[in-house]
Amino acid sequence: MADRLTVLITGSDGQLGTELRKLVRKGDCHVGRFLFVDIDVLDICNRADVHHYFKTNHIDVVVNCAAYTAVDKAESDADAAFAVNRDGVAILAECCVEEGAYMIHVSTDYVFDGRGSIPYKESDAVNPTGVYGQSKWEGEEKMREKGVDGMVIRTAWLYSAFGHNFVKTMLRLGAEREQISVVADQHGTPTWAEDLARAILSIMQKCDFKTRHGLEIYHYTNEGECTWYEFASAIMQMAGKTCQVMPISSDEYPASCRRPAYSVLDKSKIKEEFGLDIPLWDDSLQKMLDELKGMNEPNSKESWR
Numbered sequence: 001m002a003d004r005l006t007v008l009i010t011g012s013d014g015q016l017g018t019e020l021r022k023l024v025r026k027g028d029c030h031v032g033r034f035l036f037v038d039i040d041v042l043d044i045c046n047r048a049d050v051h052h053y054f055k056t057n058h059i060d061v062v063v064n065c066a067a068y069t070a071v072d073k074a075e076s077d078a079d080a081a082f083a084v085n086r087d088g089v090a091i092l093a094e095c096c097v098e099e100g101a102y103m104i105h106v107s108t109d110y111v112f113d114g115r116g117s118i119p120y121k122e123s124d125a126v127n128p129t130g131v132y133g134q135s136k137w138e139g140e141e142k143m144r145e146k147g148v149d150g151m152v153i154r155t156a157w158l159y160s161a162f163g164h165n166f167v168k169t170m171l172r173l174g175a176e177r178e179q180i181s182v183v184a185d186q187h188g189t190p191t192w193a194e195d196l197a198r199a200i201l202s203i204m205q206k207c208d209f210k211t212r213h214g215l216e217i218y219h220y221t222n223e224g225e226c227t228w229y230e231f232a233s234a235i236m237q238m239a240g241k242t243c244q245v246m247p248i249s250s251d252e253y254p255a256s257c258r259r260p261a262y263s264v265l266d267k268s269k270i271k272e273e274f275g276l277d278i279p280l281w282d283d284s285l286q287k288m289l290d291e292l293k294g295m296n297e298p299n300s301k302e303s304w305r
């Protein structure tokens with residue numbers, strides 16, 4: 001078991017970063033000292049700053065939550081997506097190699113083209129369908145090229161009570177409209193960022209990073225699968241919204257990026273190696289909605305940023 005590590009969390013104001021901060025502040029992880037930084041303190045694309053930060057703070061482990069995550073916008077903003085998701089990751093990997101730090105990086109189900117029909121394993125061939133997926137894949141490859149000791153955890157359809165995501169959009173539309181249309185031909189698994197954060201902290205507590213060499217890929221999402229239409233229907237139902245959800249095809253929904261039709265991930269490897277018990281997506285959705293409701297109550301003071 002690891003102890004007394006200095007752990008750097010980059011992109012810490014995003015969904016996953018905020019969930020990690022929330023759990024660490026609640027006392028859910030005792031591996032050492034955590035440094036939470038977002039772009040205002042540490043831009044992962046700034047090579048000199050990242051080198052300086054690593055040297056000054058003696059980083060043992062970095063959990064990279066920094067990313068360009070606007071999937072549709074990336075199609076017309078490719079330079080920005082590649083700068084963060086590929087080049088920023090390369091800079092972090094380089095610094096980890098130089099300083100002997102271990103790198104935990106988060107990637108995406110969108111590295112797959114979605115032509116499969118059984119859950120994707122880590123060893124399955126990738127073939128991204130858009131700029132975002134391509135930039136994330138090239139980030140993974142940069143880690144390999146730099147020879148960093150680390151792991152890539154690919155996840156999918158992330159949501160949280162913090163930040164912008166599909167669940168919050170559905171809740172807003174559910175309050176504004178009587179009917180909405182949602183694509184029913186893309187299959188995946190919604191993942192509560194708190195569950196992923198918990199998994200990362202659990203891995204951190206179980207691993208002796210000094211004895212782990214090379215790069216390993218893992219898949220982590222919640223259990224189960226659904227379409228965006230089924231996800232939206234569950235959100236409306238659990239939140240008590242009367243808004244009717246209508247199924248449509250991807251062809252009927254204008255989006256700049258073509259998303260994979262099937263991107264369910266096989267999680268056997270991460271479950272077996274780290275003894276993780278992963279919650280079902282709809283159980284976690286209910287918990288997130290409960291948390292959000294608590295945060296919206298008049299006397300709530302919860303803020304983890």
Ligand SMILES: NC(=O)c1ccc[n+]([C@@H]2O[C@H](COP(=O)([O-])OP(=O)(O)OC[C@H]3O[C@@H](n4cnc5c(N)ncnc54)[C@H](OP(=O)(O)O)[C@@H]3O)[C@@H](O)[C@H]2O)c1
Nearest residue numbers: 011013014015016039043044066067069108155156157158
């Ligand atoms: N969201 C999903 O549905 C999803 C699905 C699969 C995989 N993932 C992956 O999961 C990880 C976490 O995603 P998330 O949803 O938590 O992302 P997020 O909420 O978009 O958070 C990303 C954070 O990184 C920051 N950032 C952007 N550029 C940066 C830079 N150059 N240096 C430092 N920080 C920077 C962002 O700041 P700004 O907000 O100011 O840009 C934001 O605070 C990412 O690797 C993502 O690719 C996400």
